[in-house]
């Protein structure tokens with residue numbers, strides 16, 4: 183029997199609630215598809231600060247490096263917000279991504295027919311949206327030096343090397359080759375030198391992919407175009423901060439940030455994480471939507487473990503459950519037959535895995 187070792191990082195806030203549901207679904211699909219998963223828990227973020235005094239213990243990095251894949255919930259919360267930057271949960275996540283070398287974050291955005299009314303956008307604008315945001319994840323302004331916060335002045339630096347741009351651009355073009363063969367590179371080349379290098383380099387990489395059409399868009403326009411006409415996008419290639427912001431925006435095309443999964447790849451081991459954070463405002467209420475995490479687990483099965491059939495079984499189960507009108511609170515206003523708790527919808531999806 184095929185066996186895989188997973189590192190599990192539940193994290194903070196709703197992290198443990200949503201990961202528990204993803205594991206329920208993984209257990210259901212593995213028994214059905216005849217492979218075995220073993221889980222090892224590791225601490226990170228605020229949970230690790232409380233135990234070890236640091237957000238990313240070495241034990242967690244080593245455990246992750248030994249795993250076949252990592253499933254991650256979310257980190258952060260008010261309790262740790264006053265700590266200096268190096269000690270914060272968010273820095274732990276950035277450092278984990280860097281330590282794993284996962285420079286490419288793939289964030290697919292699509293619209294379920296059943297949720298077409300869940301967005302504030304019109305159904306005709308939404309129907310058929312299918313885009314892939316390819317976000318650079320281990321460079322840019324979140325990592326650049328120098329950085330400092332002084333009493334009267336603070337600064338960060340956005341840096342990209344040509345090598346970093348080439349490798350993420352290749353991921354975007356390879357993705358486009360399997361899709362509708364269009365890449366829209368999003369930058370701010372009208373004001374930022376780093377974006378000028380980004381644009382020139384993406385142009386160079388494009389020459390290796392003559393079948394793919396490349397366009398460029400400034401990030402402010404891209405934010406507007408995503409709402410005006412999201413169907414125009416196939417692959418959106420962008421840097422760390424722009425991709426972070428645009429993908430949260432894009433989640434509202436789907437209807438809720440609780441729906442969007444992601445795969446952080448390109449390193450030794452893949453990290454699979456919902457795009458949202460730890461949602462302290464709803465923690466412990468049993469109302470978080472676990473679908474983004476469940477779909478991240480599906481991406482993990484596909485990209486890290488090569489279990490395509492299991493991955494698509496999970497995706498079909500999620501679709502069927504939404505079709506039948508089961509909704510968590512974030513989506514409850516939209517043709518809900520039944521409003522479910524986090525745990526209820528996880529169990530329903532797990533039970534549908536065998537039926538689809």
Ligand SMILES: NC(=O)C1=CN([C@@H]2O[C@H](COP(=O)(O)OP(=O)(O)OC[C@H]3O[C@@H](n4cnc5c(N)ncnc54)[C@H](O)[C@@H]3O)[C@@H](O)[C@H]2O)C=CC1
Pocket residue numbers: 196200255256257258259260272275439440441455456457458459460461462463464469470471472474512
């Ligand atoms: N990958 C990660 O672990 C991330 C961590 N964070 C951290 O999370 C904390 C909260 O950050 P926010 O800016 O509030 O962003 P957030 O993504 O945690 O929440 C934004 C809003 O979306 C809602 N939401 C998020 N996930 C949901 C889900 N699965 N189901 C239903 N509703 C959901 C929340 O209730 C909140 O109203 C901060 O400490 C932040 O630094 C933020 C983003 C990513």
Ligand SMILES: CC(C)CC(=O)C(=O)O
Pocket residue numbers: 272273275276324426457
């Ligand atoms: C620590 C943050 C950069 C996390 C975040 O918002 C994200 O990766 O989407």
Ligand SMILES: [Mg+2]
Pocket residue numbers: 426427430457
């Ligand atoms: Mg974000």
